[in-house]
Amino acid sequence: MGKTEKGKSSFFQKNSQLLVPLIALMLLVIFNLIRDPGFFSIELVNDNAGNPVLQGNLISILNGASELAILAMGMTLVTAASGGQDISVGCLAAIAGSVFIKVLKSGPITPWLVLGGVAACCLVAMCFGAFNGTLVSVFRVQPMIATLILFTCGRSIAYWINGGATPTVESDIVKAIGGFIPGFPIPAPILIVVLMGIFFALLFRFTTLSMYLQAVGINNNAARLNGINAVGVKLLAFVLLGLCCAVSGVIATGRLQLVNHETLLINIEMDAILAVAIGGNSLGGGKFKMIGSVIGAYIIQALTVTLYAMKVSSTDVKAYKAVVIILLVVLGSPVVKRWFGSMRNKLAVAGSRKEAA
Amino acid sequence: MDNGTVLTMRGISISFPGVKALNRVNFTLREGEIHALMGENGAGKSTLIKVLTGVYAKDEGTIEIAGIPGHITIHSPQEAQRLGISTVYQEITLCPNLTVAENMYIGRGKGMGVPWKKMYREAGALLDSLGIPARPRQLLKTCSLAVQQMVAIARAVDTQCKVLILDEPTSSLDDREVEMLFGLMRDLKARGVGIIFVTHFLDQVYAVSDRITVLRNGELVGEFETAMLPKVELVSKMMGKELEGLADVAPKRDAEEEQAKVYYQAEGLSSTESKPFDFRIREGEVNGFTGLLGSGRSECVRTIFAADRVTGGRVTVEDKPVTINKPIKAMRNGIGYLPEDRKRDGIVADLSVRENIILALQVMKGFFHPFSRKKAEAFADEYIKTLDIKTASTDTPIGSLSGGNQQKVILARWLLTHPRYLILDEPTRGIDIGTKTEIQRLILKLSQETGMSITFISSEIEEMLRTCSRLIVMRDRNIVGELTGDELTQDHVMYTIAGGGN
Amino acid sequence: MSGIRFPFPRKDREPITDTTLLMSVTIGIFGGLYVAAMLVFGGGFLKPQQIFTMLNENAFLIIISCSLTVVMITGSIDISVGGVTALVAMVDVMILNGKLWPQAEMNDGTRILCAALMAIGIGLAFGAVQGFLVAHLEIQPFIVSLAGMFFARGMITIISVEPQKTAGAIKTMLEQRIEIPWLGSPNKKGVMIPAKMEIGVIIALVIVAAIYLILRRTRLGRSFYAVGGNQQSALMLGINVRRTRFMAHLISGLLAGIAGFVFMMHTGAGNATNATASEMNAIASSIIGGTLLTGGVGNVIGTFFGVLTLTTIKNIVMSSGLTKPWWQSITTGAMLCFFILLQSVLLKVRTTLQSRKEGAEKDRIGD
Incomplete structure (x- = not known):
């Protein structure tokens, strides 16, 4: 019996953590289709400038979740290596956005300047990431506590960089980052998510990062005694998260072509942590699946869009979201899993008894 | 009742x-x-x-x-x-x-x-x-x-x-x-x-x-x-079977007498946890640190591997001066270390047997050169077979194995790096007698057939007398004696530990 | 202290614990900061009213910091407290201004009583549900309380989109101040103004004392420490770990409810953005007061001074002429960073010293 099962269930055994999020995503889709069969229809229209663009709820879910998906990728790494979460990602994104705009304001906007701006804000965000990482890895401060510092003052730093204003830029290039690249119908943020996904896939394929992160997260001592630079690995995770913050900060800035330190990606740190948890990853660190977190991010966005479509106001959404989240995590909780496991065992035993009879 | x-x-x-x-x-x-x-x-x-x-x-x-x-x-x-x-x-x-x-x-x-x-x-x-x-x-x-x-x-x-x-x-x-x-x-x-x-x-x-x-x-x-x-x-x-005596364990070889080349030598080596000590091991030699628990024997080998922060001393490997201040440097100098506390320092519980086996070699190979899945699988299969590790598959998390099998996986991890000098700190603690005997045999086989130098620590003096040709005796974090040849008897070791050595 | 003589020489005093050490450092720094502010800025800092204003403004924060201290000692976390505070404030204001249950014939006293009961009820409900999810279903407390926060914040706007205010006689009743003439100080015209303290402060101080006693003197309190120190061991020592974790969250919820009532008494307004990010301020205060997020270490007296320290820093920034809006939180962040690093270094030095001492003792016995 054991052997037949082995062949059959290998995918679900290896990816069992994705089961609940995938089912949740499916249920959301089915629910929406029942409610409104045309909910996921996509149409190709021309925008004001005459460029072809794709429109529809599906596109707006994918597009709207871009920043969250990117942050969830980085958050997964930090969670895996440090067993804690970074609550400063929204603030870091705000700082990155401010730096981006600050650079753009320094001269006439050329593609090179935009590139320089992106590079500068990535660098700044990665430095702040390294600051968080140093507190966590060298001074062994709990990640949540360490990042509480930037959580407290990050948005004020952004305000300071902005010089007490909410600066705007007029630029087609910046507009394209948060909207559409002229002539290409898929929103640019979706493309950036794909690029980031490819970046991490390559990183995992061509380096040992994934194994190191997990080893450090599961047993720091053992990792160190096997020659892994545990401090460095944790630091790297935070720096990579800093990069993710910068990228999502640039996208968010591009959407409005302005940076408001107060509202830019407000409360997104909570959603990013949620995405990691909904994706079936343990917040205690160790083994992880980045794809799970990305699915988690899309679940959150799909839920939000669904609620909006049901005429729930944007401030009320939180309460409904909370209920769904609790349902999801209850289904994924160890106790409920054990219960399902024992139910399955009992069914199997009953089945084999029947067979024997 | x-x-x-x-x-x-x-x-x-x-x-x-x-x-x-x-x-x-x-x-x-x-x-x-x-x-x-x-x-x-x-x-x-x-x-x-x-x-x-x-x-x-x-x-x-x-x-x-x-x-x-x-x-x-x-x-x-x-x-x-x-x-x-x-x-x-x-x-x-x-x-x-x-x-x-x-x-x-x-x-x-x-x-x-x-x-x-x-x-x-x-x-x-x-x-x-x-x-x-x-x-x-x-x-x-x-x-x-x-x-x-x-x-x-x-x-x-x-x-x-x-x-x-x-x-x-x-x-x-x-x-x-x-x-x-x-x-x-x-x-x-x-x-x-x-x-x-x-x-x-x-x-x-x-x-x-x-x-x-x-x-x-x-x-x-x-x-x-x-x-x-x-x-x-x-x-x-x-x-469940008649005890196979250890009599068939091959006689040990005295590297000191044969004047084999010194592989590793330390002078005045110290760490935050250990006092300065001198130590050397020859190629193909099996030696051991003995002493009561807390005598500093584990701390000494941890210092050799730089598991604790090294604070001083001179080290030569194959007569060339080297600095070993991080585990990775020890590994690059051909040193492997099986730690005393398997759960705390050895296993990475949630990772698979395969990943646990290749971990050390992977780290030595470098961050930008991951092993392919096929290669890793081959390594794991090879050592599961050689050491007779009982596991459902190479994908099984090591944490679900029994203590003895976990220990074998850690041993496999270090053997895979083909170390020139292997440190085994209590490899037999908390595992059954059958596996104990296997590990002792393996130690002697490795030293004799591949010329590997091995430092072996065990709480059971009998076990050490059976395998080591030189015993370094420690008391209260100091080396108080070194025993070779005819001195290697239980009484003598006890006598030295108790303080009558000189 | 006591007259008991031990049969063999025994040190009468133990070295102080980590909790006490971190707490004393905080109290010391708070004292230093305050005295420095008195010397440098004088003015308001010299008046006792300054302290009372700090307490009046932060009574609710002191209370939710206590709840954070309790859950953090148990090795858990509760970030829903800010949301619960805001939700309770909104519900209470609507009870008091008659928007909720308008048809019910109630005099002002009954309405206030209703509001207080409602505050406790909502708090307990949040605490019980979250405690159940954390303790019995073993879900990560961070996620549970995050959902709790979302739920509370969402409920506020579901109840009322518009901000609500108390008015009339009830407003005056709630705004009653306790006057302490002998701590008064003269105003510009030389007239003595007595120091004023809000009722909420009394509630907050009573809660600090109660939680201190619970943590120190009751079995439940000690099990909080045990569970936070090592959950597995606590189980083996015969402690009902589930019940203990549940109780920690229940107490946390209850306190958050009370904090909501106190907040409402202070502001008299219900608003979706009430007490925003106060959960993080509460965590920061607990940490500054010497509570560790890892569990098993902490003390509410430290937390109390943690709140005062944070507020003093803000006051100092305001008095020092750094009037740009960002300086306050940047300084707070820097100060938080300082405290976190200080604690990390202190504990590290302590462990090193101790292991050195042990080594020396072993050597002595060896010789």
């Missing part, structure tokens, strides 16, 4: 997914006896204990306790405690952030408040009467491991228990402390407490126990009077 019996377990069965951990096991404990529970790893000792303490729920069987009519079911450790069953585990299960007295009294008694004064007074009296060197108001984490263990026993003693379970209580104690513990056990026995004593140390079983129950593969082998059961027979009952 007849008189004088405090505990009867009949037909206990329990199964976990895929394993029958206990199969219709019986166990009886009399009043005022010390009853050893023996068996190799995976025999079901811990499972039986956990059924009795309410950690696991049994599938079948009955439990009876003197003074309580009818069959009982134990749902939780608290309930076990209320029924008069107390347990002292191998790993300290106390709270490090509370005081000694709190650790002795928390979780029992009634009422809302904590009577601090009374608690401190009673704790002080009890600690004094048992001769335990701890102060009631002291934070537990400031006590040594051995004292923490004794506090745990003091707690168990004070609960007026009928059944006291000691689950490998001696593995972190030195001989003097073991004697003290035995005194305590005999004292309790005289008071009529039934003691279940789980241990791997045969000598200790014969020193204190009255009867022995042997388990094997989750089944009951039998219950015996200790005096009636010769040691050899006990071992064969535990292993």
